[in-house]
């Protein structure tokens with residue numbers, strides 16, 4: 001532990017790769033997200049679509065986990081999950097959530113906040129049917145977020161659904177599907193020297209325009 005503490009004490013990264021300024025920024029935050037996402041792909045960021053999703057439960061306690069961004073457009077940011085999971089229960093009670101991307105290779109962070117709606121069943125079907133068969137079986141097998149007493153239970157559940165669907169198409173369970181985060185605030189953060197980072201925030205106005213502001217780091 002002492003060694004780890006010494007190591008942590010020595011971790012002092014000075015960000016210096018790029019800058020973010022109002023002159024080159026796109027007025028549309030989705031376009032700006034697309035530009036940065038493309039840069040993350042080009043820079044070979046591992047799993048650039050992995051994002052931290054934070055929700056709040058009935059006791060107002062927040063929790064975070066990684067989910068994968070599967071699509072984005074001006075309608076919002078799409079991910080898929082189990083509609084009976086802990087996160088789903090949180091969203092049911094309070095659909096205000098945040099997602100966060102951190103791409104250290106580019107010294108960039110993107111924070112997105114807004115409200116979640118469910119995708120239509122037809123849209124969820126299209127995505128589910130495009131998944132590999134074993135991933136589809138996994139969705140049927142796992143009671144996501146439930147307590148299970150051992151690993152074997154999970155493997156047995158998988159084998160059971162494998163048998164049930166033998167020779168059949170694996171269709172989407174109705175407790176599994178897409179969520180769309182409709183953003184109200186999107187902040188782009190670019191690391192800069194001396195901790196004087198660039199933060200540019202787009203906030204949705206009452207008439208559905210985007211107001212752009214620079215924030216102190």
Ligand SMILES: Cc1cc2nc3c(=O)[nH]c(=O)nc-3n(C[C@H](O)[C@H](O)[C@H](O)COP(=O)(O)O)c2cc1C
Nearest residue numbers: 050065066067068079080081082085086087088145
């Ligand atoms: C790289 C990575 C990708 C993940 N992608 C998803 C995903 O797209 N959907 C999902 O439900 N869980 C995904 N998970 C698992 C979640 O982090 C989490 O364990 C699970 O959704 C249960 O969370 P909950 O109990 O808070 O509902 C992923 C985990 C990792 C590490």
